[in-house]
Amino acid sequence: MSYKLISKPLDSYQIQMVNDIIDKNGSTKKDILNTLIELQDSLDEKYIGEEVATIVSNKIGIPLVDLYDILTFYDMLSVEPRAKYKVEVCTCASCYLNESDTLIDMVEKNLGVKLGEHTEDWLFEFEKCSCVGACDIGPVIKIGNDIYGNLDEKVVESIFADLRAKKDL
Numbered sequence: 001m002s003y004k005l006i007s008k009p010l011d012s013y014q015i016q017m018v019n020d021i022i023d024k025n026g027s028t029k030k031d032i033l034n035t036l037i038e039l040q041d042s043l044d045e046k047y048i049g050e051e052v053a054t055i056v057s058n059k060i061g062i063p064l065v066d067l068y069d070i071l072t073f074y075d076m077l078s079v080e081p082r083a084k085y086k087v088e089v090c091t092c093a094s095c096y097l098n099e100s101d102t103l104i105d106m107v108e109k110n111l112g113v114k115l116g117e118h119t120e121d122w123l124f125e126f127e128k129c130s131c132v133g134a135c136d137i138g139p140v141i142k143i144g145n146d147i148y149g150n151l152d153e154k155v156v157e158s159i160f161a162d163l164r165a166k167k168d169l
Contacts, residue, residue: 009051010051014043017042018039018052018055018056019059021035021038021042022035022039022055022056022060025038027059027060028060029060031060032056032060032062032067033070035056036048036056036070036071036077037077039052039056040077040078045081045082046081046082046083046086047078047079047082048071048077048078048079049079053067053071082125083118083119083122083123083124083125084123084124085123085124085125085143085144086124086125086127086143087107087111087125087126087127087142088126088128088141088142089103089104089126089127089128089141089142090129090130090131090132090134090138090140090141091104092130092131094135094138095131095140098138098139099139100138103139103156106153106156107126107141107156108126110157110160111124113125113126115127115128123163123164124160124163129142132147134147134149136149137150139151141156143163
């Protein structure tokens with residue numbers, strides 16, 4: 001079974017969840033970024049689709065066009081479906097000098113995709129990222145909020161094997 005779901009209208013439970021998150025975070029413009037991040041993390045496809053954006057726009061009172069400006073400005077937000085696990089390799093100076101290009105090769109080999117692609121089952125997507133502040137253990141990969149460093153091929157294989165084992169959770 002693949003992780004990627006076919007986009008479909010939100011059901012009543014999901015609509016209630018969206019409204020609850022907005023209410024919890026506050027329904028003002030100053031709370032918008034935290035609200036959008038939490039919404040995106042709570043949704044199955046890890047993105048803010050048109051239906052959710054419309055609910056946010058109406059409830060917070062921000063024009064939809066302005067909301068899309070926010071959604072497309074921040075890298076941590078997406079208006080397109082995302083894989084379950086976003087795998088990012090730091091390519092800043094310190095990691096680059098510690099051979100992040102070799103780490104990229106290891107990840108591409110293990111996932112079977114190139115930078116900028118996602119696996120066929122939508123479990124992983126692979127991207128570069130800015131410095132994550134872990135230069136002492138570089139090169140590093142970031143998966144969600146977890147940072148992994150001091151990596152070799154066996155450790156990389158182990159990380160992805162563990163995540164594949166959890167895919168149905």
